[in-house]
Ligand SMILES: [Fe+2]
């Protein structure tokens with residue numbers, strides 16, 4: 669048995685949102701996903717997809733994208749991304765009922781992998797605008813937007829704790845935490861979300877959302893204060909799922 673993660677599939681089987689304009693890595697990316705996942709993930713394995721699954725704006729426009737995910741091998745667990753318009757928080761239970769036995773939607777709940785609880789939420793982080801000097805150093809940023817971001821991060825931190833506490837009540841003490849957004853902004857070394865990870869002794873924090881080389885180092889990578897941080901954006905991994913356990 670193995671646990672894998674991959675994020676930001678950005679599928680568009682029912683919409684005309686081609687990702688090709690974002691660089692060569694996106695050319696026929698759905699074929700790369702299918703090939704790479706089929707080569708690595710076996711039926712008994714678990715694959716966590718960390719959000720931005722589909723460009724469809726409502727469920728009826730996402731059905732073929734979700735069917736593509738369903739056909740991939742292994743148990744599939746989905747996290748909400750900022751582009752997943754088909755999935756508002758209050759629809760999680762309905763999605764889980766509709767896709768029961770096929771896909772699991774992770775939000776205010778948790779999934780089990782061996783003795784680990786897989787916990788998580790979409791997360792949020794402040795993404796600017798930042799203002800630079802001629803040496804490309806940040807000199808200031810939009811304070812109003814930063815204030816709004818802090819409110820959204822607090823809401824997501826609450827959702828994350830609901831997920832962890834549900835797992836604790838079920839008797840779990842080992843956690844792998846999934847976020848769509850990076851856990852920290854480019855200004856930070858820690859955040860409300862990394863503090864929660866530390867408070868509950870989370871072993872790994874997995875996130876995506878960052879696209880393009882300029883953004884791959886926006887947040888924590890590798891070990892920080894005893895936690896392993898990994899970026900699993902599709903284009904960062906050339907659409908190869910990362911083995912976590
Ligand atoms: Fe994305």
Ligand SMILES: [Fe+2]
Pocket residue numbers: 720749750751848877878
């Ligand atoms: Fe995203």
